[in-house]
Amino acid sequence: MKMKCRQFFEEFGVTRMIAVGFFLAIAIAVPVLHLNTLTLYSQALTRMAMNGVLVLTMVPIMVCGAGMNFALPIGIICGLIGGLISMNMNLQGFTGFFASILFSLPFSLVMGYLYGLLMNRVKGSEMMIATYVGFAVISAMCIVWLFVPIDNLVLRMQMGRGLRKDVVLTDFWAGILDDLCPVTIGGLTIPLGTFLFLFLMCFLVYLYMHSKTGIMMRAAGQNPGLAAANGINVDRMRIWGITLSTVLGAIGILVYAQSYGFMQFYESPKMMSFSAVAAVLLGGASNKRASIFNVIFGVMVFQGILTLSMPVANVLLPESNISDIVRMIISNGIILYALGKGSGKK
Amino acid sequence: MKTIKQFFSENLVVIFFALLCLGAYLIAGQAPYVVVSDLINRVMRNSILVLALIIPIMAGMGLNFGIVVGAMSAQAAIILITHWRMTGMAGIVVALLVCTVISVICGYLLGMLFNKTRGQEMITGMIAGYFGNGIYLLIFLVLFGTVIPFWDEELSIRSGIGIKDTLKMIDGMKGAMDNVWKLQLSQVLIAVFVLYTLYMAYCIVKRGRENRSAVKISVIKWLIWGAALAAVLLIPSVSAVVTRCKIPMITLFFVILVSVLCQFITSTKLGQDFRSVGMDIGIAEASGINVNRIRILATIFSTVIASWGQLAFLQNMGTFSTYTAQQNVGTFSIAALLVGGASIDKATVRQAFIGVVLFQLLFLLAPSAGTKIFNDTQVGEYFRTVISNGVIAVALVLHALNKNRKKAAQADSI
Numbered sequence: 067m068k069m070k071c072r073q074f075f076e077e078f079g080v081t082r083m084i085a086v087g088f089f090l091a092i093a094i095a096v097p098v099l100h101l102n103t104l105t106l107y108s109q110a111l112t113r114m115a116m117n118g119v120l121v122l123t124m125v126p127i128m129v130c131g132a133g134m135n136f137a138l139p140i141g142i143i144c145g146l147i148g149g150l151i152s153m154n155m156n157l158q159g160f161t162g163f164f165a166s167i168l169f170s171l172p173f174s175l176v177m178g179y180l181y182g183l184l185m186n187r188v189k190g191s192e193m194m195i196a197t198y199v200g201f202a203v204i205s206a207m208c209i210v211w212l213f214v215p216i217d218n219l220v221l222r223m224q225m226g227r228g229l230r231k232d233v234v235l236t237d238f239w240a241g242i243l244d245d246l247c248p249v250t251i252g253g254l255t256i257p258l259g260t261f262l263f264l265f266l267m268c269f270l271v272y273l274y275m276h277s278k279t280g281i282m283m284r285a286a287g288q289n290p291g292l293a294a295a296n297g298i299n300v301d302r303m304r305i306w307g308i309t310l311s312t313v314l315g316a317i318g319i320l321v322y323a324q325s326y327g328f329m330q331f332y333e334s335p336k337m338m339s340f341s342a343v344a345a346v347l348l349g350g351a352s353n354k355r356a357s358i359f360n361v362i363f364g365v366m367v368f369q370g371i372l373t374l375s376m377p378v379a380n381v382l383l384p385e386s387n388i389s390d391i392v393r394m395i396i397s398n399g400i401i402l403y404a405l406g407k408g409s410g411k412k
Numbered sequence: 413m414k415t416i417k418q419f420f421s422e423n424l425v426v427i428f429f430a431l432l433c434l435g436a437y438l439i440a441g442q443a444p445y446v447v448v449s450d451l452i453n454r455v456m457r458n459s460i461l462v463l464a465l466i467i468p469i470m471a472g473m474g475l476n477f478g479i480v481v482g483a484m485s486a487q488a489a490i491i492l493i494t495h496w497r498m499t500g501m502a503g504i505v506v507a508l509l510v511c512t513v514i515s516v517i518c519g520y521l522l523g524m525l526f527n528k529t530r531g532q533e534m535i536t537g538m539i540a541g542y543f544g545n546g547i548y549l550l551i552f553l554v555l556f557g558t559v560i561p562f563w564d565e566e567l568s569i570r571s572g573i574g575i576k577d578t579l580k581m582i583d584g585m586k587g588a589m590d591n592v593w594k595l596q597l598s599q600v601l602i603a604v605f606v607l608y609t610l611y612m613a614y615c616i617v618k619r620g621r622e623n624r625s626a627v628k629i630s631v632i633k634w635l636i637w638g639a640a641l642a643a644v645l646l647i648p649s650v651s652a653v654v655t656r657c658k659i660p661m662i663t664l665f666f667v668i669l670v671s672v673l674c675q676f677i678t679s680t681k682l683g684q685d686f687r688s689v690g691m692d693i694g695i696a697e698a699s700g701i702n703v704n705r706i707r708i709l710a711t712i713f714s715t716v717i718a719s720w721g722q723l724a725f726l727q728n729m730g731t732f733s734t735y736t737a738q739q740n741v742g743t744f745s746i747a748a749l750l751v752g753g754a755s756i757d758k759a760t761v762r763q764a765f766i767g768v769v770l771f772q773l774l775f776l777l778a779p780s781a782g783t784k785i786f787n788d789t790q791v792g793e794y795f796r797t798v799i800s801n802g803v804i805a806v807a808l809v810l811h812a813l814n815k816n817r818k819k820a821a822q823a824d825s826i
Contacts, residue, residue, distance in 0.1 A: 136535075184809065187809075187812070187813055187816065188808075188809055188812035188813060188816065189812075189816060190531075190812065190815070190816070191532075191534075191808065191811075191812045191815075193532065193535045194532075194534045194535045194538075194808055195805065195808045195809055195812060197535065197538065198801060198804045198805040198808055199805045199809075201743075201801040201804075201805070202798065202801040202802045202804075202805040204801075205794060205797040205798045205801050205802075206798050206802070208794040208797070208798075209791060209794045209795065209798065212788065212790060212791060212794070227788070228788075228790075340539075340542070387553070388554060390549075391546055391549045391550050391553065391554065393546075394542060394543070394545060394546030394549065395543065395546035395547065395550065398539050398540075398542040398543035398546060399543055399546075401539045402525065402529075402536065402539050402540060402543055405529045405532055405535065405536050405539065406525070406528040406529050406536075
């Protein structure tokens with residue numbers, strides 16, 4: 067029993083335990099400090115749901131052995147392009163949302179495939195390259211956004227040319243999933259639509275990961291040499307995993323945008339990958355292992371901390387933006403911890 | 413003919429960026445004096461940060477994205493000396509001491525982290541920079557004024573907790589290093605030429621007798637440089653620029669000192685150890701070098717030099733945003749080094765200087781060139797980030813391709 071406990075703690079990791087403990091502490095602190103508990107909890111739930119799919123992108127890419135997906139911006143850009151096309155056609159409501167997903171698909175498939183090809187060439191330093199390829203794509207797209215032809219004047223900057231920095235989605239499909247069938251239990255609002263969509267996505271990924279291809283992908287990720295000896299095309303498996311991850315990234319940003327109410331172009335997606343990586347690691351994933359449970363648990367703890375720490379901190383220390391500081395320390399700390407552990411095993 | 417071809421293929425990156433700069437200069441159409449004086453300013457304040465990258469590359473740790481940590485230690489030092497109301501050279505010297513102490517500690521911790529994540533130093537350095545940023549924010553935005561007793565009319569936020577987000581150095585501190593002694597660019601050029609002549613004479617006297625052809629080549633070189641200098645000083649339009657531009661001598665000496673350190677460390681025992689660890693960790697370990705210790709030392713060197721660099725940078729600027737000034741230090745310095753033709757496993761002082769000049773030239777010309785072409789200032793700004801991120805991405809990809817090709821070749825030969 068003692069051994070088992072110890073093993074459990076070792077696998078769980080100190081950083082992770084601190085983070086979970088911190089989450090529980092502030093979750094309890096909210097009612098203790100007489101803050102508006104139900105509203106805050108509802109906000110936390112909304113943020114969990116809206117970030118869920120972005121975190122889910124980590125599963126296929128980590129399982130297939132290409133490391134943490136620091137190139138999430140590539141997927142996000144594809145989603146933004148899809149959203150832009152659909153908004154430019156002035157599609158609204160469900161049509162608009164699903165059209166955005168549909169329009170993003172060809173981009174994310176092609177980009178994911180190309181990105182997969184690149185990652186196969188640079189095995190061993192995927193993470194660093196992914197980060198900078200992501201940054202480079204984001205900054206290149208900044209110029210594209212300035213010159214992209216737009217018919218719908220709502221999207222255009224008031225002065226000069228180019229796309230707005232933030233497009234308000236109220237006229238298009240803001241909250242389309244959030245307001246689908248919100249459940250209110252004694253003042254606590256659960257955005258059930260977004261959660262259902264997230265669970266559907268998780269279920270599809272779960273099915274895929276447990277299909278024959280998924281199992282082959284896992285084998286390719288765990289031990290490429292052995293997998294290749296068994297006749298699995300490792301490179302192809304990696305490309306599939308990366309492409310799937312890019313497609314999910316595109317869908318993820320659309321889900322995020324509908325809940326957030328804005329579509330953010332230009333430089334705002336630059337740092338999104340770090341939060342998503344941190345969330346899945348917090349949920350218990352390691353360099354080559356990531357499950358749906360890690361995603362759900364991780365996004366709950368991470369987004370919970372981010373949402374709840376601000377009001378709690380404001381009571382304890384007025385006028386500080388401690389929430390941002392907490393996010394920086396926890397998310398980067400957990401990534402560093404995972405990096406240290408991942409390389410230590412070799 | 414063959415050597416020319418070789419020259420082009422070896423310096424492809426430099427030539428490409430030199431042409432880009434030339435194009436941007438022609439399009440932007442700015443006055444030469446403005447460009448040159450701005451360029452001198454930028455090169456002086458950025459080169460030490462770029463030099464900080466050389467030693468970790470020598471030790472085989474790749475591009476040190478962790479220099480951001482060094483930059484933050486310099487910022488902490490400046491906050492302290494501003495609080496102590498120190499000015500002038502005394503302020504600079506105390507700031508140097510304080511930031512050296514902080515950055516040695518930070519470098520040591522960073523080095524230990526790098527040893528735990530061998531093979532992934534670059535991503536670790538980058539994430540460590542973000543993590544360090546969080547700690548830095550925690551200390552100066554939350555702990556100052558609460559846990560650490562601190563109050564300063566000029567620095568503190570009015571609520572008493574934390575430091576203001578824009579830090580204006582007190583009078584006398586802005587340009588404290590730059591303003592001590594300035595000389596005209598023309599005077600500096602002449603001085604450099606005199607030194608070069610003396611060095612040449614020394615070489616000829618010492619070794620000339622055995623090697624006639626080498627003497628001939630060096631005399632021809634001397635004549636060409638002399639002619640170039642004379643041209644610069646005598647052509648009226650150029651000489652007007654050269655005599656008007658001023659060079660901050662103390663900063664220049666500081667830059668030279670650091671580059672001498674980076675250049676000649678290779679001839680010391682420590683430098684040899686850096687080299688052999690960089691060549692092959694396995695062999696170095698087998699030959700009895702304490703690899704972990706050497707790697708930590710390399711990181712400390714890099715962090716300390718980076719903190720000096722950020723200090724030189726900030727004293728030149730005078731005002732900086734307390735919490736974000738360090739953010740782009742890593743990306744911009746690394747991109748500059750790569751523009752100079754360095755790669756992830758080889759970088760020299762010369763490449764660092766070529767890189768800084770070209771990169772900063774492009775940086776200062778891109779916005780106005782972008783405005784001229786597209787009638788939009790933002791294009792140029794975005795173009796700069798595309799270049800800096802793109803250069804790093806391409807260099808990383810090329811390096812990985814090369815490494816994997818070598819690995820495959822090795823596997824084949826076995």
